[in-house]
Amino acid sequence: MAERALQRYREVTAEFPTSVLPPLMSGHWLMKRSQASSDRTWADPAVALEWMTKHYLANPPYERDGGRQAYTGLEVSRAYVSDVLPLGVDVSWVYYNRSQNIVSICVVCCPNRHHPALACPLPHS
Numbered sequence: 001m002a003e004r005a006l007q008r009y010r011e012v013t014a015e016f017p018t019s020v021l022p023p024l025m026s027g028h029w030l031m032k033r034s035q036a037s038s039d040r041t042w043a044d045p046a047v048a049l050e051w052m053t054k055h056y057l058a059n060p061p062y063e064r065d066g067g068r069q070a071y072t073g074l075e076v077s078r079a080y081v082s083d084v085l086p087l088g089v090d091v092s093w094v095y096y097n098r099s100q101n102i103v104s105i106c107v108v109c110c111p112n113r114h115h116p117a118l119a120c121p122l123p124h125s
Contacts, residue, residue: 016031016032017033018032018034025115026090026092026106026108027108027112027114027118028115028118029108030108030110030112030115030118030119030120030121031118032121033121036121036122038122041123045081045085045086046082048107049081049082049085051107052091053074053078055103055105056074056077056093056103057074059097059103061095061096061098062095062096062097062100070095070096071095077093081107085107085109087113088111088113088114089109089113089114090106090108090114091106091107092104092105092106092107093105093106
């Protein structure tokens, strides 16, 4: 039984880089080289933050009754991203938008502070 489980683990590990299965840890997106895109690869954290902000503003979060915020405000989120991206820490903004669809805006750092052995899939633009 253990040998069969180990064999299945090896199969899944080999398939993971090309599968549609999302990773459990954001840094493992770096293993999915076929999904990398040069137009979404930046050397400047400020440019990545602007990309995140653009998508946030295009898909604003749900607001509670009376216009109360349901999530952390944009300026607080932007300040956090400005602090951690230069340190190689990934950032994810995940929330429900006004039409109740989930929005996920993520930036994965490379080199990655938590996965330093994973190589960058593309050179920075």
